Amino acid sequence: MIEGSADAGPGVGDVDELTSAMLTASRLLVAVAARSLAAVEDAVTLPQFRLLVVLSSQGPAKLVTLAGLLDVNPSTALRMVDRLVASKLVDRRASPDSGREIRIELTAAGRAVVDQVTTRRRTDIAAIVARMPPGERRALVAALRAFAEAGGEPPVSAAVPLGWE
């Protein structure tokens, strides 16, 4: 027992320290995300943007699928689609093969909204990263990959609350 408390083995202090550092970094990342969202919040609400993001990454979908990915009730998704169709950000048409399903997809304008936010977010993070000492940069890449590896693949629905994905 080198530096443990009670019977917690070595390295536990590291875990605590790293967890705190992780939470701090999270706060910053969420702030970046929020700022990137602010740019389009006059055009779409946050729930609407989530819907656009899902369509952007998953491609066209029928209503129940979309609702499932967003983890909302189909009726909620339907009415959101209604509004987005009115805003000309998504397209809603009858499915070619099935007479009951509908096909929902992004318009060019809708894709532009998503791209705008995505680009801004990436730019902002890159700007922060560029301000880091180059030595730390290389270390961080490997370490972050190990972290993501340890975390596994998060379910899609859980990754969208802020329009990530």
Next chain:
Amino acid sequence: MIEGSADAGPGVGDVDELTSAMLTASRLLVAVAARSLAAVEDAVTLPQFRLLVVLSSQGPAKLVTLAGLLDVNPSTALRMVDRLVASKLVDRRASPDSGREIRIELTAAGRAVVDQVTTRRRTDIAAIVARMPPGERRALVAALRAFAEAGGEPPVSAAVPLGWE
């Protein structure tokens, strides 16, 4: 100009790579946050939880202050407080000194809700961190600090969309 921007000198690839790694890690962290929130979403909505988090970190506040921290209209904050008072998660009383201000603060139950989510989130992140190779752990701590340093202090209101803080 040692490694300037003009023709993108050495090190730019690093930035791109690290930005991607950062975004991936973000997705995971947001997923963790969403899962920790799920535990209490029967008791409070996400906006309500945000309000509790702000009260938890800033202490008792009057209405306009609270609304400012949440970045919502005072009328919105007022009605949310109304509902949270009905749920016995916050307390609303007249301010001792000023005859027009009101003093809003957490009840024990409200504090418990925040603690529950905070604890769960920290536990989940610690679990992931514990699965990382110890070598990567030590490297990640330093690198994350450099990242947070480069990012500066995010404004409070921007850090709360998912109940961080």
Next chain:
DNA sequence: CATAACCATTGCAGTATGCAACATTTTCGT
């Protein structure tokens, strides 16, 4: 072919949100 499953849709209820208007209280300037 009849029944079941699936899908989109609508009605209803509660929450969140911003804006504008108000009444009351405090502060400020003269």
Next chain:
DNA sequence: ACGAAAATGTTGCATACTGCAATGGTTATG
């Protein structure tokens, strides 16, 4: 000290988000 101005909480109104339950049409299944 008094009146104007600012601050604060509050309410009315309109829109968006949300889930649950019921409905009608379409497809699959037996």
